[in-house]
Amino acid sequence: MRLTARWPDVLALTAVPSSQAVEAAERDGQRIRLGTPVRFGVSPSADTRALRFLVTAAERYVPVEWRMLGELPWPLHTVVHLPPPTETDGPGTAVAQQWRRQFDLALCTYRFGPGFVLLRDNRPGKERFRAHLGAGWVRPFRELVAGTGEDTRLLGELVSAGLAMRLGGQPPVVLAAHLRRWPVPCFAG
Incomplete structure (x- = not known):
């Protein structure tokens, strides 16, 4: 048997993806890398999209690489069960480090x-x-x-x-x- 194509292990996206993109990444065994940073607390619609994306990624056990700008507008325990940011800027660094330490599947x-x-x-x-x-x-x-x-x-x-x-x-x-x-x-x- 010969493989004719190989899927990349990283699906790089410039915007917060839809649930269909997360499902495709799960099916293809990919991780998702967001090219656009996420800043919570600026827009309710953007926050809703980002939270729905993180919930869907957690449900499907799809690893996510993303950058968070600024701090969280809600307590950390609200989102600690969702995939934590892999990168942050100055104000959100301490929260992101704590998020990464406390994160676990199925919390x-x-x-x-x-x-x-x-x-x-x-x-x-x-x-x-x-x-x-x-x-x-x-x-x-x-x-x-x-x-x-x-x-x-x-x-x-x-x-x-x-x-x-x-x-x-x-x-x-x-x-x-x-x-x-x-x-x-x-x-x-």
């Missing part, structure tokens, strides 16, 4: 079961959280994740638990990553 996740959603949050810097959403909440939760629905009661509960954000007039961002497969052996912590 804040959700998964679907038959007629339920299970949420688990073990992010450092906050109390551990577990929730079991019954059958009546599965569809509204799926819609919130997709950014197509907005059950205000559910969104309010997720925001107060630190599992979702609403930035400006943008659709809400569910920060928990969908646990599609267990990233560590089942006997590990």
